[in-house]
Each structure stands twice: as structure tokens, then as C-alpha cells.
Amino acid sequence: MANIRDLARMAGVSVSTVSRVLNNHPYVSEEKRTAVLQAIEKSSYHKNINAVNLSRGKTMLMGVVVPYSDHPYFSLMIKGIAKLALDHNYKLVLIQTDYREDRELEALEMLREKQIDSLIICSRTCSMDIVREYAGYGHIVLCENNNDEAVSVTYVNHYRAFYRALTYLYQNGHVKIGYCIGRKTGVNSLQRQAAYRDFVSKYNLGFNEDYIIGDCLYFEDGEKVVNKLREMASPPTALLVTSDQVAAGIVTCCQKLDIAIPGELAIIGFDNQPIAKMMDITTVKIPIEEMGSNLFLQAFNGDKSRKEMQVRLIERGTV
Amino acid sequence: MANIRDLARMAGVSVSTVSRVLNNHPYVSEEKRTAVLQAIEKSSYHKNINAVNLSRGKTMLMGVVVPYSDHPYFSLMIKGIAKLALDHNYKLVLIQTDYREDRELEALEMLREKQIDSLIICSRTCSMDIVREYAGYGHIVLCENNNDEAVSVTYVNHYRAFYRALTYLYQNGHVKIGYCIGRKTGVNSLQRQAAYRDFVSKYNLGFNEDYIIGDCLYFEDGEKVVNKLREMASPPTALLVTSDQVAAGIVTCCQKLDIAIPGELAIIGFDNQPIAKMMDITTVKIPIEEMGSNLFLQAFNGDKSRKEMQVRLIERGTV
DNA sequence: TTGTATGCGTTATCAC
């Protein structure tokens, strides 16, 4: 495979001149330019990006850490990231972690080893101490409400969103309210839990550990949720479900079992995915794709910033 | 940031020795090894992967081309690829194309520019002539039934699978059968179309263009399908739906409209995603994740091969 | 077992 030196020889010019026409730099005579262009033409020459990267110290590669790339929430976020990446000539390196810390570390190592210029962590399990260690090697962007100065963040106020949704249910007459969530730890989850605690405490509803159902990620988890409810002596009459997928699964399952919604069980989903609209599920709209785009921009620009995205309750038929 | 030369200086050895301990090569005395190790320790040294790549001519990066990364089918395939990539120390570069040829070309260019070692194309729109041009720059793997010798392929026999499903519907008394599909062109789609044509011709059912409904990708497209059926004077009584998501959407929509399934409309989905099981949808099981894993292995190994994956009709309640 | 020297393909600095 021809390299820049071969081109120089063929065109009868120096490598610098070749490099200049390759990168559209000024100060090169039309004559020589065309000579080089011709050489390129008949030599099947192509840049070796690694050499460029080494020389420039940049890779135009951005890492994206997600726990599950096949979850609609993260899929959509990736979509938002990818859209802008394309515009800015960046490629994405996808790192799927399953919330395993060693995988997250691998991603951070890529940053250190300069294989990626910057890193978007859509959701993490490792400590901020670790993240902070790597902040010097490139921009790190998080998708959570976090005040750490080493990183930029794009987030929604999950505390407020949760509290708002809970209040809505309360106003609709519910006093036994539970919620379904992916994992119970994690920054966002803890903020929601705090909102839940504050809420039940304010209205004296009593805190019931059973009303918090974890491991709810996919549509099919809805069945599990319904089964749990049926085993309870005093099940909640309303459920906040932190993923429209799961909410849809619950609704579907209830239909099969003739459990009336919202009569016997009220549901509020999160995200406002298309499935929620189609199934007429009340939900809290989260601008996931826009968040992805903003994450990209923060990683791209590099100056530290914090951006809160707004959410909105969309009233439909499940409350 | 320290480099290998600094380490050599600090440890009082040569760069080659440093390189040897860095890469766990034999023939280096314990003494010098520890000296180097210590130097590494206190210098916050880390490899520059680009330099390694340049020197080695490899990147340990594999490109993955998908039209839509947020579609459950491709998400799952990516998952299968990612799983093995992890085992083999490969990272994935995700290229989402929306079936735009220029994006596919970008991916192929990455191969040529040595930014990726190999490329998995999960679905393409560009011609094989173009793909073939790039085959010399690295392994290219396709997910379609294709005999081109320049590439490896992992595929399912969509013709046979489709024919089988159609026959099943026929045996269940249906003579007005239609199908829903993502895009109407594309290798896999054409093979299904061929099966459909052969099928209706064999049983003298008549070919009805309206019975082929395109742009069916997501859950929410189910509504569109149902609306189309309702506008028909003589709608099909059974539908092959090439994505469980869409099948689920159709079923959901029919429930809302009190259209009996399978009484008024029989449905066979494809993929056997969890949603199909949960909604009791008859479907053709496709081992998507395993296909992803196999695609990875083919790209990894590089020797040209063809692998057909088996599918199976799973009888449930929608036929 | 160790070190020297060279190559990998570009970019960038500087002198001309």
C-alpha cells in the first residue's frame, strides 16, 4: 500500500508538498497539486489514520459507555449522540458494560491510552474517585446530576420529576404508591428514592420496602412486576415505572389478567417512548435523544458545563 | 506524559527492554524488569495505542455497520457481537447508517485507512461491487445469504423460513395472506418476496401488491398496519410480520379495536423476542444474538466462510 | 539477556 513518500516520488515533489495537498493547505502551485493528485489517483493511496493520529495526538474517536446497548433508553441516547458525532466527523466506540466495573475501567483506559479523545458515560457503577483520576486524559461527560468539577454533565432532575409524578398520583386519590426501577443503586435511582421517601413522609403514607421493585428494565419484566403485586396482601394501587417498556409490559399483562387500568392499578411510565403513546400510557417525558446530543457536544467542546433537561408529565389513560 | 524512552532513561535500560516488559516478552532479567516496573509506577506512564497501532499495523477495533442501532433486532445482534468482542479484546466502532450509502462508504473507508481491522455489515444498501473493492483492506463480514467470495457471511435462509411460515398459515385455513417488512429492497427482503411469490403462485392465491406492507420496523408501526388493513376492501386474514415488535404493535392495536386475534386476523412474528413470548405471539425464532457472535468470529478469524443459522416456528396463540 | 538501529506514515517546523 502506497504511502506519502511513494506519492512524493511519483509526483516528483517532497513529502511536505504531498501532505499539503492531502490536507488542503495553501501555498502549493496548481502544477504540483495536480501532479500529486494524479499520483494519488493511480496509486490507490490512502491515509493511514493511525499515523495521522500519532502525529496529531487525536483520534476523532469518542467512547460511549452504556450498561445495556439493547435497552431502548440507551439505544435512543446513542442515537442522539451518533447524530451529532456524524456532523462533527467523530466516530463512536461503544462500550457495553452490564454495569461491570472492569468494563468501565477499560473505557477509561482507552482514554488514557489515547485511543479515544473523550468519553461519554451514560450510566456508571464505578466511583467518582476513579472517574476523576482519568479526567486529565480527556473530556469525560456524565449523564447524571453531579457536581464534580472534573466532568461535564447533562441530566434531568429525577428528584423533582419523581416527586411531581407521585404528587399527581396522590391528587388522583392514590395513597398506596410503589415504583419499579432498573437498579436500586446509582445516582439517579438514589435521587428518586429520596423523592419517594420525602413524599411518603410528607403525606404520612408510610414507607413500604416491598413497594419498590427492582430489576425492571425490559418489556417482559412487566409480568414479573404484576406477579409480585398479586402476591402482596396489600398491593399498591398505583405504580411509577421508570421505563415505558416495563410500563407497557405491565399494562399488557394486566389486560391478560383482567386487571383494570387505571381502576385497579394506575401506571405512570417514564421516557415517553412511542410505545407509551400507542398504548395510551401516562408518562413523564424525558428528552433522551436530545440528552445524547448534548452529551456529545459537551464531550466535543470540552469546557466543563452542566445542563439540566426539562421533563414533562404527559397525561394519558393509565391514571 | 511519559513515553517509552523516558522509562528507559529512568530505569537505566534500553527502550527495547522496556518494550519487552511492557509486552511480557521473555528474556529479560528480573532485576531489569522490576526496575522498569518501578519506573512505570512512578511516571504515570501509559501506552499510546496509536503508536502501537502504527507500529503493528493493527488497531483491535472492529467496525459494525447497522442501519438503526435503536432497533431491537440490531441491538440484539450488537449485543452478540459485543460479547465476543470483549472476550477477544476487541472494541467496536458503531456506524449507524440509516441505510445511507455515504455512511456505509465511510465505514468502508475506515477499513481502508486502517482505523479498523475488520468490518461487520449487519445490513447494507450499497452494491456488492463497492463492498468487494474494499475487501482487500480487511475482513468484511455480511449478515445475508450471499455467495460473494470476497466476504464471509452468517445468514438465515429467509426464503425457506418465509415459505414455511406461509405454508403454516395456509394449513390453518388462510388464503388471503399478506406480510409486513422493514424495507422492500435488500437481499433478505428480496428473498422473502421470492418465497411469497412462489407460494401464492403454487397455491393459486393471486399476488396482491397491497398485501405487502413496507416500512414496518417499530412497535408503533403496528397501528399503521392495522389502519391500512381496515381501509382494504378485502383485507388479508393473516399476516407475516418480520419483526416481533411490529407484531406486538399490531396485536395491541387490534385489542383496542376489538379485532379478534387469531379469529379475524392471524399473526406470525419473526425473531422470538421476549415481547413475543409475553404476548403469546406465534413467531419464527431467529438466533439473532448467536448470529452476532458468529459474525464477530468470522471477522476475527478472517478465513472466508459461510454459516447458515437455523430458524424454527414457535407456535403460540396468534394463529 | 540486552541494546542499537530502523521502520511505521504523517504532520509540523524551519530554513531556503
Place this chain on the structure above:
DNA sequence: GTGATAACGCATACAA
């Protein structure tokens, strides 16, 4: 405008 040449950081054949 143009061309040497020195980085960029590492791997490795070869010599010792």
C-alpha cells in the same frame, strides 16, 4: 512556494 528533517511513541530484526 518548497523541501529537509525532526518529531510522534512504539515494536522488532539484528547484532552483540
